[in-house]
Amino acid sequence: MQVYKAFFRIIQKNRSQIAIYLVVFMVLALLLTNAYTPPQDTDFTKTRFNIAFINEDGDSELVDGLKTYLGENANLVDLPDDPQQLQDALFFRQVVYILRVPKGFTAAMLNGQEVQLEKTIVPDSPSNIYMDLLINKYLNSAQTYFAYLPGLSQDQLVDYLKVDLAEETAVTVISGSSHSANAEKSGYYFNYISYSLFAILILGVCSVMLVFNDTDLKRRNLCSPIRSATMNFQMILGNLSFAVLTWLVLISASFVMYGSYMFTTNGLLLLLNSFIFTLAALSISYLIGNLVKSRGAMSAVANVFALGTSFLSGVFVPQELLGANVLTIASFTPTYWYVKANNEIANAVSFNAGNLQSIFTSMVLVLAFGVAVLGVTLVLIKQRRVEA
């Protein structure tokens, strides 16, 4: 098994370069899958926007009442009244709505004059519409009271409003979905795997192929007393075990993070899907390994390929946010089908013929990519040997 051993000795020599992508993946997976909390719930929960409330008017019951009311329906974020800090917060969506109560607002309201609050918003956003609805409702109701019950004190007004605004519509949530929080997160985790898997396999396989395809070394190997079939067999075995090893390392953290979820149908399908993808990625890496001529080109290709396919196929940005053109291009890469199947598995609450068929179609396509690319590579190798 000299060839097999040599394979892993070369991988060993390149371990630091490969380790970078492992670390990148672990950090990505930990950070982003933990940061994401799906808003699903069995009870109805209101979406609460982060808003900033700045009061330039004096303390009055009316303004306080408005603030309390908004506090019940949105998250009030405490921000200093500094233009640049407010701008920053809006830009990075720490708040999506900044409400400014101008000086003399309460007095004007009490006197029935026209007054306006100032809002700074994210243009065309739902947050803008919803917050407008809430604020206008509060102030219109207040205005109604002022108009029809003259002499009403602010105290009484706020009490009345509180009672009125406690009225709530009954909401029925019909969903049989027992969507576990793990489902969404594990979907992300397995999507991210494709990036690191590609990078690691390309780097690993290429570094080995660069050595074995070196003309002098190849000539030396060909005159060694090992049958070429044995040598090829050991190379194939080396490639496969390297791929499986990489796959095992990359999926290992999923068992720690999602525990028993990985043994449900969803979890097992995710594992199967990623394994099939590993085979396709290996096949592509093998082709690249036979095309690349230098180590410099190797890291360039690995980066371009891993990043490019990931961006196009919806690994970093969900597929539904990508344009139709992008997805059409992406559908010529196995990553697209892999991610598609992942999302379908993660979203599935129960499995029926319909969604299983779609999932397995994607898997078969990924596998077909692998086989097709392998075929091309073998032809290429054959042709080179004839030429040489």
Added chain:
Amino acid sequence: MFLFNYRYRLKCILRDRQLMFWTLLFPILLATLFNLALSNITTAEEFIKVPVAVVENDQLDANPAFTTALEGTDELFAVQYTTRAEAEALLNDNQISGYIVFEPDLNLVVNQSGLNQTIIRGFLDDFLQSSATIVTVITENPTALDNGIVAGVSSRSEYLTEVSASQSNPDPIVNYFYTLIAMTCLYGGFLGLKEVVAIQADLSDVGARINLAPTNKLTVFMSSMLAATTIQLAELLILLAFIIGVLGISFGNQLGYIALTCVIGSLTGVTFGAFIASVIKKGEGFLTGILIASTMTMCFLAGMMYADMKYIVTTKIPILAYLNPANLITDSFYALYYYTSHTQFFTDILLLCGFIIVFSAITYFVLRRQKYASL
């Protein structure tokens, strides 16, 4: 000598295909990918009318006020009137966000909690609460009914005026491109690094030859660095032209200041690379590794992978934001795009100049008067 060396260094750099890939093509490629992946994110944030169904039954007919109120919200909802069975089917297919039914009280049926559902509910609550207000007022003051309170409630006043925070849209996508430019600037470090390696006798054969030449080392080094900066600046301008011209990302319209940022950014990158190469005495491969790792860390903190990171660092650990060249370059573009005043911009530029001076000074003190007993 100065021009001679300058010309040859330009050629050396331009013919280094790998270097040109990482400093020019790779950023362009990343910019394209960013654009492909992110262009729809802001669109996804935009409000689309909430699709909603209303179940037609006797109770609905008994509440004409509700139908009137709903008609007044055509910019909020895309309403369709259906039977209950149809509404349920639509909901199951996710064709609508929810349906409204009187049975006999107002009821909202949804299949998940979410933004659209919250907006529908906000509207329904509004309807109920306005009715409650009318009831309270009439109980307290029965004459209100004659004074047209019901009509008064339905004609609502608008209490909000929009004040924009700046001349530009608060579009977080642009920050990704600004950090990308920061990354490209710092990747200029590859050029600086190459120049230092090429002049150090213990790091390269070319360096050994140059040290033998009867020329002032500072003159040679200055012309080398100038060559590196020239290429870097040219690459940066190509990238900028690509991002603005082809991808259509906005940088504001203060072209002079943008050019200044590019020059300062290029210098920061090139001197940064020279600084690393002169301080760390290791092979070129190791130096490249350090350069990539530090650039990526700095860009991460400036928000290249996750835009909010820039905000988190700036608010929680401001000192780290000011000590991070990648963030300073990003912030310069951000300030030009978004802020109305130039205070922040000039603070960033001055700090970057400080970095350039520190990097150059250290490089100078390490490189000068080096003697090699043996090579």
